[in-house]
Amino acid sequence: xxxxxxxxxxxxxxxGAQIAYQVAYSGANVxxxxxxxxxxxxxxxxxxxxxxxxxxxxxxxxxxxxxLALDRIKLTSDLQEAASGAELVIExxxxxxxxxxxxxxxxxxxxxxxxxxxxxxxxxxxxxxxASTGRPEKFLALHFANEVWIHNTAEVMGTPAxxxxxxxxVVSFAHEIGMIPIEIKKEQAGYLLNSxxxxxxxxxxxxxxxxxxxxxxxxxxxxxxxxxxxxxxQVFDVIGIRTAYAVSVAGDQTQQxxxxxxxxxxxxxxxxxxxxxxxxxxxxxxxxxxxxx
Amino acid sequence: xxxxxxxxxxxxxxxGAQIAYQVAYSGANVxxxxxxxxxxxxxxxxxxxxxxxxxxxxxxxxxxxxxLALDRIKLTSDLQEAASGAELVIExxxxxxxxxxxxxxxxxxxxxxxxxxxxxxxxxxxxxxxASTGRPEKFLALHFANEVWIHNTAEVMGTPAxxxxxxxxVVSFAHEIGMIPIEIKKEQAGYLLNSxxxxxxxxxxxxxxxxxxxxxxxxxxxxxxxxxxxxxxQVFDVIGIRTAYAVSVAGDQTQQxxxxxxxxxxxxxxxxxxxxxxxxxxxxxxxxxxxxx
Numbered sequence: 014x015x016x017x018x019x020x021x022x023x024x025x026x027x028x029g030a031q032i033a034y035q036v037a038y039s040g041a042n043v044x045x046x047x048x049x050x051x052x053x054x055x056x057x058x059x060x061x062x063x064x065x066x067x068x069x070x071x072x073x074x075x076x077x078x079x080x081l082a083l084d085r086i087k088l089t090s091d092l093q094e095a096a097s098g099a100e101l102v103i104e105x106x107x108x109x110x111x112x113x114x115x116x117x118x119x120x121x122x123x124x125x126x127x128x129x130x131x132x133x134x135x136x137x138x139x140x141x142x143x144a145s146t147g148r149p150e151k152f153l154a155l156h157f158a159n160e161v162w163i164h165n166t167a168e169v170m171g172t173p174a175x176x177x178x179x180x181x182x183v184v185s186f187a188h189e190i191g192m193i194p195i196e197i198k199k200e201q202a203g204y205l206l207n208s209x210x211x212x213x214x215x216x217x218x219x220x221x222x223x224x225x226x227x228x229x230x231x232x233x234x235x236x237x238x239x240x241x242x243x244x245x246x247q248v249f250d251v252i253g254i255r256t257a258y259a260v261s262v263a264g265d266q267t268q269q270x271x272x273x274x275x276x277x278x279x280x281x282x283x284x285x286x287x288x289x290x291x292x293x294x295x296x297x298x299x300x301x302x303x304x305x306x
Numbered sequence: 307x308x309x310x311x312x313x314x315x316x317x318x319x320x321x322g323a324q325i326a327y328q329v330a331y332s333g334a335n336v337x338x339x340x341x342x343x344x345x346x347x348x349x350x351x352x353x354x355x356x357x358x359x360x361x362x363x364x365x366x367x368x369x370x371x372x373x374l375a376l377d378r379i380k381l382t383s384d385l386q387e388a389a390s391g392a393e394l395v396i397e398x399x400x401x402x403x404x405x406x407x408x409x410x411x412x413x414x415x416x417x418x419x420x421x422x423x424x425x426x427x428x429x430x431x432x433x434x435x436x437a438s439t440g441r442p443e444k445f446l447a448l449h450f451a452n453e454v455w456i457h458n459t460a461e462v463m464g465t466p467a468x469x470x471x472x473x474x475x476v477v478s479f480a481h482e483i484g485m486i487p488i489e490i491k492k493e494q495a496g497y498l499l500n501s502x503x504x505x506x507x508x509x510x511x512x513x514x515x516x517x518x519x520x521x522x523x524x525x526x527x528x529x530x531x532x533x534x535x536x537x538x539x540q541v542f543d544v545i546g547i548r549t550a551y552a553v554s555v556a557g558d559q560t561q562q563x564x565x566x567x568x569x570x571x572x573x574x575x576x577x578x579x580x581x582x583x584x585x586x587x588x589x590x591x592x593x594x595x596x597x598x599x
Contacts, residue, residue: 166530166531168527195519195527196523197518199517201516205513205518205519205523205527206531208509209506215505216501220502226491226498230498234459234502235502238459240534242533242534243533
């Protein structure tokens with residue numbers, strides 16, 4: 014590791030755990046922080062699941078690497094301990110403006126003045142958070158996509174206050190940890206990916222809600238005409254129906270009708286998308302990990 | 307061929323010629339109609355190019371089939387002769403409401419009362435044309451995509467007046483000629499494909515115009531995150547820059563800025579997209595057909 018050797022990952026939820034594991038897997042020392050013992054236990058469980066997944070991945074260089082990665086991750090709920098020695102903090106705490114600001118205000122005095130902070134926020138702009146970090150020139154967004162080992166984009170987006178040298182250092186870091194850095198030149202809500210995905214998904218759900226065609230037919234059209242592996246309703250299943258609901262319920266009338274459809278026909282039936290085995294489509298049960306592990 | 311054995315294709319432009327050839331290739335007799343000798347000569351040239359392309363396609367069952375297909379196409383600029391014996395007319399005349407209506411009014415009295423008419427219109431609704439055909443119950447849209455042998459969707463869209471039996475007959479026909487029929491249940495401007503493509507392409511061009519990211523970065527994001535073979539600017543190159551210009555110049559301010567960009571940086575430089583060898587990207591020269599053919 015050249016850019017940063019000691020990385021703190023704050024928040025060990027689904028994506029936070031993936032980020033922590035991926036960073037450790039590429040050779041850096043990681044301190045995983047979460048707020049209490051319960052949250053840390055959940056994080057530890059997620060990391061263990063990731064170890065199994067990486068170890069069984071045919072692309073893994075050596076199954077032993079997966080355990081070495083786990084060994085490089087230290088977990089703590091003591092913020093001072095977590096901040097000590099961190100050269101880079103990747104923040105993946107819950108998506109709430111006040112919560113993130115409060116977290117940064119507590120974190121900043123405990124960090125080395127040279128430490129860089131990157132937020133993984135999906136929906137906020139880094140400008141909304143920069144002041145609370147106490148180091149706007151060393152703050153930017155580094156946005157990962159779920160299943161970092163497959164959807165391995167890392168969108169890098171600064172604010173007008175971000176030091177260009179720091180920006181490039183984080184781009185290099187993203188590359189070093191096996192991501193494809195996506196360099197965004199100007200702040201944009203939704204980054205690049207969601208800025209493309211949302212209008213496309215809304216167009217698809219609107220066709221469905223207005224009775225123009227069924228999801229299967231809409232997906233078939235997209236796949237056939239563009240050669241893409243998945244159509245929009247397959248993407249909804251990957252994103253997860255809960256997320257699809259949260260986005261569409263905040264939209265226009267047709268999108269709200271779609272949200273109501275999702276609730277009645279999917280969420281209330283326990284169909285949360287691909288991860289749960291069913292969404293718009295049915296997915297065969299995932300292969301179990303070996304029982305002895 | 308079960309559904310229709312004698313098919314008239316009206317208009318032998320780029321897509322009309324492809325439709326005529328594809329229908330003949332699947333075994334039906336085709337009469338290709340265009341307005342005068344010059345237009346017929348252009349159509350004949352396009353059909354001959356298609357013969358070469360199909361004959362050299364590794365997927366072709368037998369290179370001889372390509373010549374047999376050509377032999378099944380009769381060309382004429384005599385509308386009465388073209389209409390005689392036609393069980394299905396596929397209309398691919400220029401995209402102009404008055405022109406299409408006038409064409410149908412001339413054609414209708416020459417056709418058998420049982421003949422079905424399908425329009426390949428991209429931008430009009432079949433409802434706008436139904437009355438002029440004199441047989442609204444036997445009229446619907448059958449919309450092909452350029453390069454019918456690759457992007458082989460055939461979107462089938464009726465009006466409220468279309469007989470459901472006729473609709474299903476055309477769905478079967480689309481299947482018989484090697485297309486993937488896309489069944490659309492309600493009239494929709496842009497069918498399914500353009501209804502999905504346009505908002506996605508506009509989102510991409512808007513990110514570029516607002517200085518958020520470069521086309522290459524936007525395409526990379528989409529390909530990486532979704533596994534698709536092409537991002538939006540690669541799709542612009544396939545659609546063609548002239549078409550991209552025509553669509554965006556009619557849009558909002560950002561889209562008009564994009565149109566101006568396309569004109570200055572691509573069209574005025576002779577860069578028309580993939581077909582011309584350059585658009586947003588550069589494409590290596592296509593393989594020439596053998597000089598003796």
